[in-house]
Amino acid sequence: MAVRVVVGTQWGDEGKGKYIDMLAKESDLVVRFSGGNNAGHTIVADGVKYALHLIPSGILHKGRTCIIGNGVVVDPAVLLKEMEDLSQRGISTEKLLISDRAHVIMPYHKLLDELQEGQRGTANLGTTKRGIGPAYADKTERCGIRMCDFIDPEQFAAKVNENLVIKNQIIEKVYGGKGFSADSIIEEYSGYVKLLKKHVTDVNSIISDAIEEGKNILFEGAQATFLDLDFGTYPFVTSSNPVAGGVCTGAGIGPTYIDEIFGVLKAYTSRVGTGPFPTEQNNEIGDTIRELGWEYGTTTGRPRRCGWLDTVMIRYSARVNGLTALAINHVDTIGKLDKIKLCTSYRKDGEVIRNFPASLKELAKCEPIYEEFDNWVEDISSIRKFEDLPANAKKYLKRIEELVGVKIGLIGVGKDREQTIRI
Ligand code: GDP
Ligand code: IMO
Ligand code: MG
Numbered sequence: 001m002a003v004r005v006v007v008g009t010q011w012g013d014e015g016k017g018k019y020i021d022m023l024a025k026e027s028d029l030v031v032r033f034s035g036g037n038n039a040g041h042t043i044v045a046d047g048v049k050y051a052l053h054l055i056p057s058g059i060l061h062k063g064r065t066c067i068i069g070n071g072v073v074v075d076p077a078v079l080l081k082e083m084e085d086l087s088q089r090g091i092s093t094e095k096l097l098i099s100d101r102a103h104v105i106m107p108y109h110k111l112l113d114e115l116q117e118g119q120r121g122t123a124n125l126g127t128t129k130r131g132i133g134p135a136y137a138d139k140t141e142r143c144g145i146r147m148c149d150f151i152d153p154e155q156f157a158a159k160v161n162e163n164l165v166i167k168n169q170i171i172e173k174v175y176g177g178k179g180f181s182a183d184s185i186i187e188e189y190s191g192y193v194k195l196l197k198k199h200v201t202d203v204n205s206i207i208s209d210a211i212e213e214g215k216n217i218l219f220e221g222a223q224a225t226f227l228d229l230d231f232g233t234y235p236f237v238t239s240s241n242p243v244a245g246g247v248c249t250g251a252g253i254g255p256t257y258i259d260e261i262f263g264v265l266k267a268y269t270s271r272v273g274t275g276p277f278p279t280e281q282n283n284e285i286g287d288t289i290r291e292l293g294w295e296y297g298t299t300t301g302r303p304r305r306c307g308w309l310d311t312v313m314i315r316y317s318a319r320v321n322g323l324t325a326l327a328i329n330h331v332d333t334i335g336k337l338d339k340i341k342l343c344t345s346y347r348k349d350g351e352v353i354r355n356f357p358a359s360l361k362e363l364a365k366c367e368p369i370y371e372e373f374d375n376w377v378e379d380i381s382s383i384r385k386f387e388d389l390p391a392n393a394k395k396y397l398k399r400i401e402e403l404v405g406v407k408i409g410l411i412g413v414g415k416d417r418e419q420t421i422r423i
Contacts, residue, residue, distance in 0.1 A: 001214035002026075003253075004260045005244050006327070008224025009317035011271040013297070013304065014264040015329035015412055017041025020057040020220045022410075022417050023262075027218040029065045029210050030058025031203075033250030034240040036073040036105060036135070038128040039222035040298025044415040050089075051298050054079050056220050059091060066093075067203045070101035071240060071250020073135040074147065075110075076192035098196065099203045100148040106160075107188075108167040108180055109134040115175040125236055126273030128299055136239035138163075147200045151193050157186050204252040211257055219247045219258075225317040233360065236275025244321040262409060263323040265314055267334040267396070270304040272297045276360055279343045279368050280307040293333040309334075310343040310368065311403040316356040318406045325409030328397065332413045335376040335393055342396070343368040344403055371399070381414035386423055 004023060008014045021043045024030045037053040044050075045060055052059070054074065056066040068074060083093040109131030116133070117124045127133060138144035143163055149155040161182045168179030210217055223242035226232045231243055240246065244261045247253065268289055271277050280286065286306040289295065295304035317323065334340055345354045346366035357363050376390035383389055389397075389411075401408055411421040 001216055002259045003211065003217045003219075003257050004262065005219040005221065005247050005258055006262045006264060007221035007242060007244050007321050008227075009263040009265045009314050009321070009323070009326075010224050010269050011226045011277075012224045013040070013270055013272065013295075014224065014266050015042075016221055016264045017043045017052065017057045018329070018412065018415075018417055018420070019262060019264060019327050019410060020218065021045065021060055022420060023218050024056075024058030024061050024064055026216055027058060027064060028215040029067060029207065029217045030056040030220055031067040031069050031207060031217065031251050032056045032220050032222065033069040033071045034242045034246045035222035035238060036130060036132050037075055037078045038130050038132045038238060038299060041222070042298050042415075043417060045417055047416065053082060053299060055082050055086065055093065055096060058218060058220070059086060059093060059096070062092070064095070065206070066096050067207065067251075068096070068098045068102055069203060069251040070099040071246060072099070073103045073105050073132060073139075073240075074098060075105035075130065076150070076189065076196055078130075080192060080195055096199050097203050097206065098147055098200050100146065100151075100200050101204070102147045103135055103139050103144040104147060104150045105131045105135045106145065106163070107185055108163070108171065109138070111171060111177060112167070115171065115177055119175065124274060126275070130299075133239045150189065151197045151200050153190065153193075156189065156193075157182070160185050207251055207253060211253065219251060221246075225320055226313060228320075231316075231320050233275050233363070236273065260324045261321055262325050262327045263314070263317055263321055263406070264327045264329065265317075266293075266309070266330045267328055268293070268309050268330065269307045269313070270295050272300070272302050272304045276363050277305055277307060278312075278346065278363065278366050279310045280305055285337070288337060289333070292336050293330050308341045308343055308368070308370065309400070311400060312343060312346055312354060312356055314400070314404045315354065318404050323406050326401070326404065326406050327410035327412070328400065328408055329412030331389075331393055331397070331411055332380050334396075335380065335390070337375055340373040340375055340396060341370040342373060342399065342403075343370055345369045373399075381419050383413055384421055386411065386421055389421070
């Protein structure tokens, strides 16, 4: 049996979906533990593309039990649409389970996300405007609505009415927006309950039984370490804990049960949304990476900011997540550049530093120190053994391992789930 976790080590979109899908084949249970439909995971299976936002990427493998854990925030309309889209493509979501403790994204969360971003003006966080932040804020404020309340008409009506007293005042008096009618929300959501009720259950006991029975469980990370509320580039982060520790609180298992933690990274770096990015190439190099790697958001379609791989970040991720292996993608993409740069450390106030600072003011003073590598232009997408990679690619990958101090377990040489080297 194995309990595995897949997490992002950068700012998201590292290609987690591809590996989750691959490892799901060997798992009985696939569990999402954080975030919501701010995530966008792309899987290309036998040339067919799928984009998943809320449903665990394991759904593409028949017979896997897919679970949305308590740490996830769920927009019922989005979930139903995703279920419908999958079933139209012949993929069953019958075995999808949702934690009765997961919080529900409400219409006022989405409106508030938008109004708050508008209010921040040029200092906006570049959120996905899916209501993620306001839903998690309500969770900690202790006025959130959980799945167990959502499926109980009396509780749901009481909580919606109670919440709207405050939410409508904030929307109308602070932001000058238009508030909501409790009745229309209750009516809309009661339609969703009819379709989702049978999927809502105490998933925590299912996960713990599976551990006891020695089953293979895969915890699917969304977002990434540098978007983590505690460890990311705060405040330019999301509102949950996508790091490996989030598995314990977002699915309800003890840390001692986890066997392997895969940290996914790209052979370069990308970021969507605002916030610091030390190795960003806001120039022709960044544009070339974007076009070669097709770096456009899976969720919002926004062009992603691109730059060189930063091993200061990956070292920090290795530590914070306790990574047991690295999974590196887009080795095919980066090889096509004329010269490749790898950030090994930063120079700040005349000193060489190897740690990622908490203060964004300090981070702004950090200048990346690079090593330069020769490229590999040949098509590597059909290579399945590390030894068969071009010498320059092997040199680049070995240096990453050395700088990060964690072995590479998986190498992505193309979009398709088969285009992977497993070490
Ligand atoms: P996730 O959110 O971490 O699952 O990643 P996304 O799906 O948002 O973004 C990753 C993008 O890179 C997707 O378009 C993938 O199809 C693509 N991708 C993943 N791995 C590779 C790879 O090794 N090579 C290439 N060329 N594309 C890849
Ligand atoms: P996956 O799982 C990339 C970013 C948003 C924004 C910040 C806060 O596909 O890797 P939010 O809507 O969460 O309040 O936005 O976080 N963000 C992501 N960026 N990939 C993601 O998920 C992201 N989820 C959130 O762009 O900068
Ligand atoms: Mg993504």
